């Protein structure tokens with residue numbers, strides 16, 4: 413299972429969480445990575461943890477003030493990027509452009525979507541993976557894999573119908589190892605989570621619990 417920890421703009425220490433993710437990654441067969449804010453990418457990557465961006469823009473080098481260039485993200489040490497997170501929604505053409513920009517820079521891609529219908533559309537754009545995250549469950553601590561298992565199974569089927577090479581992650585409310593196991597049982601190849609680690613008193617203990625049954 414792939415466990416991707418999105419730090420959003422939570423007031424945690426990104427380097428401390430990165431150290432914890434790296435250490436727990438070394439103790440498990442699961443694949444762990446962390447997605448800090450763009451401004452923190454380089455110092456997070458320096459910890460040696462697998463580092464992801466939260467977003468890249470559908471642009472090239474040039475006059476694009478205030479944008480995030482995929483090449484700069486890669487130069488900072490990221491190996492992948494989220495695209496179209498529920499809190500960073502893009503138009504369809506811009507999702508496509510961001511996937512192409514990420515590919516150009518050699519970044520792995522996870523395109524997020526709200527529901528199975530959008531997952532099918534996202535899979536058609538040819539990312540490495542898609543992630544279904546029902547917005548109403550994000551940040552609630554109520555895990556999608558238990559509160560809405562159908563959405564995960566339907567997302568897996570929707571992606572498979574379009575492109576069986578595209579992996580499916582799920583996210584929203586995931587905070588325990590049981591939640592991750594439930595996601596895997598529904599066909600997800602990984603989970604995307606945030607508050608369960610970024611807002612935990614002890615992020616390392618939270619991570620250890622997440623991977624314990626894997």
Ligand SMILES: O=C(CO)COP(=O)(O)O
Nearest residue numbers: 550551584585605606607
């Ligand atoms: O948005 C999410 C991950 O990208 C999910 O957030 P929570 O894990 O806080 O529900």
